[in-house]
Amino acid sequence: MITVTKAYLPAYKEYEKYLKKIWASGWLTNHGPMVNELEEKLKKYLGVKHLIYTNNGTIALQIAIKALNLTGEIITTPFSYVATTNSILWEGCTPVFADINDSDFNINPDKIIPLINKKTSAILATHVYGNPCDVDAIKKIAAGYNLKIIYDGAHAFATTLNNKKVLSFGDVSTCSFHATKLFHTVEGGAVITNDDEVAEKMMLYRQFGHIGDKYFSIGINGKNSEFHAAMGLCLLPMMKKFIGKRKKITALYDKLLRDVNLQRPDSIAGTVYNYCYYPVVFENEEKMLITKSLLQKNEINTRRYFYPSLNNLPQYKGEACPVSESISSRVLALPMYYDLTEEDVSKICDLIKTCR
Numbered sequence: 484m485i486t487v488t489k490a491y492l493p494a495y496k497e498y499e500k501y502l503k504k505i506w507a508s509g510w511l512t513n514h515g516p517m518v519n520e521l522e523e524k525l526k527k528y529l530g531v532k533h534l535i536y537t538n539n540g541t542i543a544l545q546i547a548i549k550a551l552n553l554t555g556e557i558i559t560t561p562f563s564y565v566a567t568t569n570s571i572l573w574e575g576c577t578p579v580f581a582d583i584n585d586s587d588f589n590i591n592p593d594k595i596i597p598l599i600n601k602k603t604s605a606i607l608a609t610h611v612y613g614n615p616c617d618v619d620a621i622k623k624i625a626a627g628y629n630l631k632i633i634y635d636g637a638h639a640f641a642t643t644l645n646n647k648k649v650l651s652f653g654d655v656s657t658c659s660f661h662a663t664k665l666f667h668t669v670e671g672g673a674v675i676t677n678d679d680e681v682a683e684k685m686m687l688y689r690q691f692g693h694i695g696d697k698y699f700s701i702g703i704n705g706k707n708s709e710f711h712a713a714m715g716l717c718l719l720p721m722m723k724k725f726i727g728k729r730k731k732i733t734a735l736y737d738k739l740l741r742d743v744n745l746q747r748p749d750s751i752a753g754t755v756y757n758y759c760y761y762p763v764v765f766e767n768e769e770k771m772l773i774t775k776s777l778l779q780k781n782e783i784n785t786r787r788y789f790y791p792s793l794n795n796l797p798q799y800k801g802e803a804c805p806v807s808e809s810i811s812s813r814v815l816a817l818p819m820y821y822d823l824t825e826e827d828v829s830k831i832c833d834l835i836k837t838c839r
């Protein structure tokens with residue numbers, strides 16, 4: 484069986500070194516030494532002032548929305564994972580969907596402006612498949628209308644734009660370190676900001692709103708454990724190796740699928756990509772479904788990632804977004820993970836070619 488993704492596990496002996504430290508200290512969770520060490524290392528790696536490690540990427544989005552005091556309408560992308568829209572709804576705000584670019588599948592800045600009204604408080608956009616949004620255009624719009632910006636950077640770990648880490652953009656960026664992501668801590672996530680006040684709030688919200696006996700605000704439990712941080716400490720030094728391998732797999736897919744009529748997402752100029760996924764867009768939904776089922780029959784998993792377009796979710800039916808609806812009906816994420824072999828990629832591509 485070839486799965487669409489597979490979490491990388493470090494050598495058991497490596498992880499065991501950290502387990503021994505946990506057993507020696509008896510410190511399992513609540514901002515322990517490994518959580519602190521991981522936060523410091525991630526801040527350095529990303530070149531950001533504040534990074535608060537959380538228990539997942541969804542709570543990170545929720546904490547970000549609350550810390551920026553967002554109310555009313557949030558303009559967002561229909562082409563993302565459901566957690567992006569759900570976080571907005573969960574925080575009592577209304578998602579308003581701006582359609583995406585046909586090139587990189589990120590939110591289209593030109594579609595944002597007509598949706599702005601006096602209830603609009605922010606823009607929440609995803610760097611889809613790790614390709615950066617048009618951050619300059621979005622920043623200009625936000626400044627012009629006094630809106631906050633949150634980037635869902637769940638895919639964007641390690642990607643840079645003009646030599647800056649993409650996770651450093653926006654009022655707040657969030658990330659997910661779920662087992663299926665490029666960099667993972669089994670479960671985990673982070674909120675990232677350069678603003679001291681927002682960071683202070685997010686830190687409090689993560690820990691029930693209090694420090695010891697001093698109570699400051701409402702809060703939630705967004706903390707993560709030493710066991711999770713230990714996984715991150717094992718894997719962070721291996722990022723170069725992970726990205727290098729994915730780059731090779733991407734090049735092989737590109738070469739073998741050269742003659743197949745498939746669309747691939749573009750990156751804006753200045754991007755150094757992280758190669759976290761390999762999505763392909765078919766001419767129509769039928770061809771995609773035929774290919775998906777043939778691969779499945781051959782024990783190869785793929786995923787309709789992202790599907791459906793989020794403006795069509797039952798929990799919040801938004802306005803039509805024709806580009807997003809079209810792409811999400813035809814897109815398929817092919818297997819992509821560190822252990823995927825050249826033979827696996829060849830087999831996948833041969834099968835795709837027989838579907839033409």
Ligand SMILES: *Cc1c(COP(=O)(O)O)cnc(C)c1O
Pocket residue numbers: 539540541542563564566567609635637638659660661671672
């Ligand atoms: C994975 C993902 C999330 C959610 O992260 P979790 O850590 O699983 O809660 C949010 N947004 C996007 C775009 C994702 O891919």
